[in-house]
Amino acid sequence: MPLLPSFRLLLSRTYFTSAKKRPFQVAIDGPAASGKSTTAKMVAQRLGFDYIDTGAFYRCVTLAALSKGINPSDPSNTGKIASIAGEAQISLETVFPERTTSSASASPPTTRVYLDSIDVSSEIRTAQVSKHVSATAAIGAVREAVLHKVRSIGANDDFAEGAATARDGLVMDGRDIGTVVLPNADLKIFLVANSQVRAERRLQELIKNGADPASGVLQVEDVRKDLEQRDELDRTRKVSPLKKAPDAVELDTSGLTIEGQVDIIVSTVKGLQSRQ
Ligand SMILES: Nc1ncnc2c1ncn2[C@@H]1O[C@H](COP(=O)(O)OP(=O)(O)O)[C@@H](O)[C@H]1O
Numbered sequence: 001m002p003l004l005p006s007f008r009l010l011l012s013r014t015y016f017t018s019a020k021k022r023p024f025q026v027a028i029d030g031p032a033a034s035g036k037s038t039t040a041k042m043v044a045q046r047l048g049f050d051y052i053d054t055g056a057f058y059r060c061v062t063l064a065a066l067s068k069g070i071n072p073s074d075p076s077n078t079g080k081i082a083s084i085a086g087e088a089q090i091s092l093e094t095v096f097p098e099r100t101t102s103s104a105s106a107s108p109p110t111t112r113v114y115l116d117s118i119d120v121s122s123e124i125r126t127a128q129v130s131k132h133v134s135a136t137a138a139i140g141a142v143r144e145a146v147l148h149k150v151r152s153i154g155a156n157d158d159f160a161e162g163a164a165t166a167r168d169g170l171v172m173d174g175r176d177i178g179t180v181v182l183p184n185a186d187l188k189i190f191l192v193a194n195s196q197v198r199a200e201r202r203l204q205e206l207i208k209n210g211a212d213p214a215s216g217v218l219q220v221e222d223v224r225k226d227l228e229q230r231d232e233l234d235r236t237r238k239v240s241p242l243k244k245a246p247d248a249v250e251l252d253t254s255g256l257t258i259e260g261q262v263d264i265i266v267s268t269v270k271g272l273q274s275r276q
């Protein structure tokens with residue numbers, strides 16, 4: 001897959017190398033269902049990097065609140081949700097079934113998500129959690145708690161020394177990775193796709209994961225509205241809103257295959273690494 005002009009421009013820039021070599025960081029941000037986590041995991045697999053899904057943290061806090069009968073969308077519950085975020089023990093485990101350097105598809109990596117040692121990988125993807133997660137993520141104290149947790153598992157500029165991350169690099173996806181979490185990332189990607197395409201892809205994913213399309217609830221229009229509402233909340237919140245970092249490169253996946261978008265990012269990382 002030939003590189004898009006914006007990626008060629010990125011590779012043509014001159015980079016000044018710092019004396020200290022830390023693992024390579026790739027930040028992937030973008031709106032809901034633009035392909036971030038699928039792409040990030042496969043890029044990590046191809047490059048032997050670690051992967052951290054930051055959305056899973058906000059989803060876990062939302063699930064923990066809902067399971068206690070606390071509605072994250074009710075502003076009077078802000079303090080309670082912040083306490084839940086502080087106390088929640090969240091961990092991620094990504095299994096890379098077959099580390100490969102070729103673009104031929106291996107089985108995709110899978111991420112298991114644990115909340116207080118319980119596997120909640122499916123529960124955090126329900127429509128109920130999706131409906132309230134943006135309200136949870138708009139609370140400043142929740143964002144601080146999540147930032148603290150992701151930093152403690154290796155997402156910081158010093159993570160070469162003594163941190164959990166042992167691989168050659170890190171791919172992290174979310175909404176504020178390039179702007180707040182990894183502001184010095186070596187490569188920042190802002191992944192987009194038009195909302196109809198995103199809704200169709202997310203609908204297929206929900207059906208594949210067991211949602212019943214005949215139930216009448218799951219119409220592509222409803223999924224599209226849900227994604228657009230969440231994007232609007234994420235873009236307009238005061239703390240760490242969803243936005244493209246000035247030094248991020250936009251990649252539109254609407255007309256790409258998954259392999260195609262992964263190839264573009266992997267080639268770009270390799271190009272940048274060869275200049276370091
Ligand atoms: N280029 C693509 N073509 C077809 N499906 C895609 C493409 N990119 C991503 N997908 C699918 O779209 C859905 C949403 O992608 P996902 O990675 O979960 O997005 P995000 O992490 O941004 O919410 C997934 O089912 C994924 O497999």
Ligand SMILES: Nc1ccn([C@@H]2O[C@H](COP(=O)(O)OP(=O)(O)O)[C@@H](O)[C@H]2O)c(=O)n1
Pocket residue numbers: 031032033034037054055056058059133134135137173174175176177230234
């Ligand atoms: N870095 C991040 C990651 C997610 N989030 C929030 O968490 C929600 C769920 O993120 P996600 O990545 O799991 O969502 P999808 O794009 O997969 O649907 C987003 O809609 C944001 O409200 C955030 O605010 N900051």
